[in-house]
Amino acid sequence: MTRLIFVTGGVVSSLGKGIAAASLAAILESRGLRVTMMKLDPYINVDPGTMSPFQHGEVYVTDDGAETDLDLGHYERFLRVRLSRKNSVTTGRIYENVIRKERRGDYLGGTVQVIPHITDEIKRCIFEATDGFDVGLVEIGGTVGDIESLPFLEAIRQIRTERGPEQAVFMHLTLVPWIAAAGELKTKPTQHSVKELRSIGIQPDILVCRSEKPLPDSERRKIALFTNVPEKAVISCVDVGNIYQLPLWLHQQQLDQIVVERLRLEEKAAPADLSEWEAVVDAVENPVDEVTVAVVGKYVDHQDAYKSLAEALKHGGLRQRTRVKLHWLESEQVEKDGEKALDGVDAILVPGGFGDRGFEGKVLTARYARERGVPYFGICYGMQAAVVDYARHVAGLDGANSTENDRHCPHPVIGLITEWRTATGEIERRDEASDLGGTMRLGLQEQRVKPGTRSHALYGKDVVGERHRHRYEFNNRYRSQLEDAGLVISAKSMDDLLVEMVELPGHPWFIACQAHPEFLSTPRDGHPLFIGFIRAAREHKAGGRLLKEAKA
Known part of the structure; x- marks a missing residue:
């Protein structure tokens, strides 16, 4: 059965969940594990294909022609894996699937509800996208506390309950801001973000703390105490000079080893070989x-x-x-x-x-x-x-x-x-009233x-x-x-x-x-x-x- 790592984000958006998740995936891949990734996006568009680049950014295209979120580009750049439309799922896609089943009569006239029908469809999509791999990393878009993300969070809560802590791990990415006027890092936003997550039934196993400066041991202990996360699983994620340094940084803090131990993958996982990433970083820096x-x-x-x-x-x-x-x-x-x-x-x-x-x-x-x-x-x-x-x-x-x-x-x-x-054989002309065609x-x-x-x-x-x-x-x-x-x-x-x-x-x-x-x-x-x-x-x-x- 595929082990699952669910990646959530708190405090603010644009913290880099996709890059952090992809970096962890790259380290696990370097340890000989078969790894895949997927993105669950809370917007109601069926896919980003018709969304403005000014709002959404790049539309990333997979081999099978899926128009997906740009995070899939990060996934493919960090992993040696080709993704497909299965690896990018939106709220719009989930509801479209459920409504199509309802119209077809699959629910036998029953009342269709968020729980269990929407959450069951989310779980089905997760299992389909990650089947056949040792590890599947699933990123939930948006920020904990957003109303749009609740069905996804409920679905992953159910998976953890059904499969147990050795089959599914929660990794939560938060912000630890540096307040220049006070000259110190503030952990309170992280504490509140975890509190919000726990209020919906999810206790994170790992915290990845994004900050401008490395997290001192004293602050790690404080975060661990208030969030009920082991101190060694409170990971400092500093701003790096280039994103390809991140696998090396996270490996230094033994994030991959924590995951391997939590998911009981010791027998499958070889020592990490990050020589290719070291060569990339060396080329960037020199x-x-x-x-x-x-x-x-x-x-x-x-x-x-x-x-x-x-x-x-x-x-x-x-x-x-x-x-x-x-x-x-x-x-x-x-x-x-x-x-x-x-x-x-x-x-x-x-x-x-x-x-x-x-x-x-x-x-x-x-x-x-x-x-x-x-x-x-x-x-x-x-x-x-x-x-x-x-x-x-x-x-x-x-x-x-x-x-x-x-x-x-x-x-x-x-x-x-x-x-x-x-x-x-003639060139056909369209009049102004015709559609894009x-x-x-x-x-x-x-x-x-x-x-x-x-x-x-x-x-x-x-x-x-x-x-x-x-x-x-x-x-x-x-x-x-x-x-x-x-x-x-x-x-x-x-x-x-x-x-x-x-x-x-x-x-x-x-x-x-x-x-x-x-x-x-x-x-x-x-x-x-x-x-x-x-x-x-x-x-x-x-x-x-x-x-x-x-x-x-």
Whole structure:
């Protein structure tokens, strides 16, 4: 039977439950245990797919096409495990499942209630997602005391009662604030948070105390006394220089050993081998080079919208001991200030997005990189912007655009498949009254990479799989025209229907892809496209430095 670790949070949100849980999972994995993770989110949306990036941050996509919470990205970056839609469950999903069963008559006319029907569905989802593993870590979103989280907390209370303390452990993350005026750490918020948790029947086994400074032994003893948690299980979780230090920090405090002993896993668990994490931390702390990458996006004021992207860029640098500084630029700012907004960077990345706001800034950015020989990496909307730029300014297709932004443009080089793939072979036009149409292309899909291209050299293989999240595609009606103008299509879908990647020959590094490779990047392995991109940034920086020295 899978052992379960339930991770809750108290005092305030955004304490880093996901990273703390993922760090513990990474240590347990390093001890030879089969580990998985899941997130229970209390919002009523069925999934985050339709939520604004400004509110929710990044929508993380799994292999099976699930649109999930960004914490699943942390889980996959810390663990060598591929997650699925089973690993991300919301209140909306739970209620949708229960109501569907009620409509189908599964409850035989009985009154459907939060207890037992909603809590039973929550338990079913937990058992389904964690089945077949030695340990499953289950993070409950939100903060203890929130009314939205109560059904989840009741469900995990029931599991602990049913399975016993050797099968299920409660780990509670709280804040121990440093009050500068008093010059001391305050434990009262933690005490009250645990009191709130105990009032609903949950006694935490482990406390992870987030603070700016290490927790003194005296404060640990005080917390242990008031919360009924063993002193050794009161873990100090200080702010670290980078999140990949956290597995090492928690292991030093023997958090993994406490869990192994509580769950009676001594016979299965080998000594922890954290050498890979030590190598990652060493690469972060001892770089030999530094580059600046401009990220020209639409949501840069809320950088959680690009969480996986920011991490993937850093991973690309880790493989070369290069610190990657990110220069965040609103694409609307590029529209306003022009090319000068892009001066002085070593490489440019244009990420995904939706809608026409700021799109012309992305097109201008692609043109700047293309004409100035600056390394360019376009992802999703960034590829479409690069194609629009090339169509307008190289292929001579005046007015080229995406039908997402201009449904009646003269050259729709980007559009919905339903717009350009019709029975008559004509480009179908939609009127203003029609809905968004199309179907989102989601999840892992294989693509064939063209030998002899830079993309193929980076991947080192003919067929690769990448995760997608988009509706609009490269319009095949313009494929030959743009290829004749010099654009190289370096990867296509396995059925040859869809353009997956483009690049420019003769340019130092200009690659754009329709997929989201950032979702498959990890700190221990990196991703070949991001590694190649950062290498190109280093070469561009070195070339600029040599040019300045020659002029001097």
